[in-house]
Structures are given as C-alpha cells and as structure tokens.
C-alpha cells in the first residue's frame with residue numbers, strides 16, 4: 456500500500472497542462488485511428504543519432520495510438536558516402552542518381568543492408584514491431600526503366616526505375632499482424648533487372664496502393680519554400696492543382712518529393728505532408744497537435760475544408 460502525503464494529490468493538478476496536451480490529441484486520434492500512414496524518412500533527415508531515436512519513438516507511438524505506420528526510407532547521402540569510399544563517382548539528373556550496374560550493387564547494399572537494418576533495430580528497441588523488406592520482396596514493387604527529360608530530350612540514367620505495379624499483400628499482412636513494415640526503395644523489373652527507385656517516388660506509390668490516409672515526407676528543410684533559394688517562406692498548405700503549376704520550377708531533391716505528394720493525393724491519399732525531420736518529434740507534432748508544421752498538399756476538392764482543420 457502507498458499513502459500520498461496530505462495535499463500531494465491536489466498539487467498534482469499542476470500536471471493539468473500535460474493532460475490538456477493529451478486532450479488536444481483526442482480529435483486527431485479519433486480521426487486517424489485505424490488509418491494507414493506512410494512515412495518517408497529521407498537520408499538527409501537521418502544524420503543525427505538523437506533524431507533517429509526520436510523518429511523511432513514517434514513511429515512506435517503511432518502504432519500504440521492505433522494508427523498503422525509504414526516506413527519507406529531513403530539513404531541518398533549514405534549511398535554517396537559509400538560510393539565515395541569505394542572510389543566510384545556519382546551524379547544526379549533531375550534529382551535522380553545515374554545508376555550503373557556497379558552503382559546499383561552499392562545502392563542495394565547500403566539501403567537494404569545498412570540503412571534499413573539500422574531503422575529496424577531502432578524501432579525494435581520498443582518491441583517486436585519492425586519487419587524490413589525491399590520492394591523486391593513478394594513482388595511488392597515492380598518497375599520499368601525510367602528516363603530523365605532534360606531540355607525536352609530523353610536522357611538515359613541507367614538502372615533507375617519507375618514503379619508500374621504494387622502488390623501490397625505482404626505489407627498489408629504485416630500491418631494486420633501489428634507489425635511496422637520498413638521498406639527500402641528498390642524494385643524488381645519485369646525485365647529481370649533490379650531498379651533503383653527514388654524513395655519519395657516509392658513512398659508515394661505505396662501510399663496510393665495502400666489507400667493511405669496520409670503520406671508524410673520527412674526531410675532536411677522546413678517544408679516547400681515558395682521561392683527557393685531566394686527566400687525561406689514556407690508554403691503551409693496548397694492544393695494539388697496549385698502544386699502542379701509549381702512543379703516545373705522545382706529543383707533537385709524537392710522535385711521527386713513534390714511529384715510524389717501530387718501523385719499520392721491525386722490517387723486518393725487523404726493528404727501529403729512535407730516536414731522538417733531535423734525537428735525532434737515533428738511527426739507527432741504534425742499528426743497530433745493543432746499546430747500543423749511543414750507543407751500540406753490537399754486534394755483540390757477538399758482544399759477549403761481541410762484548410763479549416765489544419
């Protein structure tokens with residue numbers, strides 16, 4: 456038996472703000488309970504050990520809160536570092552890595568063998584939740600060769616793929632079993648090759664195939680800047696049509712990200728959000744508090760409705 460000293464329980468009322476923070480989450484818990492959230496964790500957001508641990512906490516929190524989180528991870532900087540160590544040069548066209556067969560071996564090794572393993576390990580510090588797979592497993596992702604377009608011309612960028620089919624059965628089975636799938640952006644080609652898929656593109660295609668409520672892209676900027684690199688004004692919300700108009704002017708890594716967000720909402724995903732992965736617990740702040748952060752892309756027909764809720 457434990458007896459609280461006189462007055463202690465009343466003093467505990469100072470804990471009220473904590474209760475209010477939890478209560479603030481209630482409408483969002485009601486809205487998102489049982490819903491699938493695909494979270495893309497970018498390589499640039501993965502640079503700090505504390506941030507990675509906080510990310511794992513957030514994802515497991517979502518799972519305990521009754522959502523179905525699915526993680527698709529990147530690892531661009533980690534791939535580049537490994538290529539550098541091996542003395543192999545690398546370059547990007549329209550934000551996509553030119554991928555020779557030799558580069559592809561390194562991409563596969565770093566994404567599936569290093570980055571995915573690390574995330575699975577961090578998540579599983581909290582329980583037997585995370586199961587890692589690549590798009591190759593169980594035909595989860597099938598791709599065809601993708602070409603870049605530069606000045607109107609098709610450019611061959613090697614073993615870079617675009618996803619043409621998703622068999623979501625394995626991922627759905629893991630979700631139904633209470634697991635957290637952690638997926639590397641590599642796909643099998645119907646032609647027998649293995650393809651390097653931009654992780655934003657992979658997350659977006661998977662979110663669409665799963666009929667996800669939300670696609671969340673964690674990166675190393677606050678969101679989509681209206682006039683990058685001249686100003687750091689972040690666009691807090693925009694409709695699919697507004698985003699479509701901006702796409703031709705977007706540069707480097709933001710292009711596949713915002714293309715992915717557009718494709719996701721056009722394919723039925725409720726909203727797509729780009730968040731600053733450098734802010735600890737940005738995922739929880741975005742999903743469970745009234746202060747939305749980052750950039751939210753909403754379907755055209757819901758722009759005004761969701762604007763009021765965000």
Ligand SMILES: Nc1ncnc2c1ncn2[C@@H]1O[C@H](COP(=O)(O)OP(=O)(O)O)[C@@H](O)[C@H]1O
Pocket residue numbers: 496497498499500529531532673674675676678679680681682683705706707708709710
């Ligand atoms: N309009 C924009 N708003 C924000 N960032 C932009 C924009 N255009 C280009 N960028 C660049 O895109 C980068 C994010 O893409 P990327 O480096 O591929 O990140 P990740 O590894 O998270 O996928 C930013 O760090 C920034 O340099």
Ligand SMILES: CC(=O)N[C@@H](CCC(=O)OP(=O)(O)O)C(=O)O
Pocket residue numbers: 496497498499528529530531532534550551552562615616640651652653654655708
């Ligand atoms: C085709 C292509 O560019 N693939 C990416 C895959 C990893 C990725 O997308 O990682 P981030 O999300 O950290 O950028 C690459 O090779 O870097």
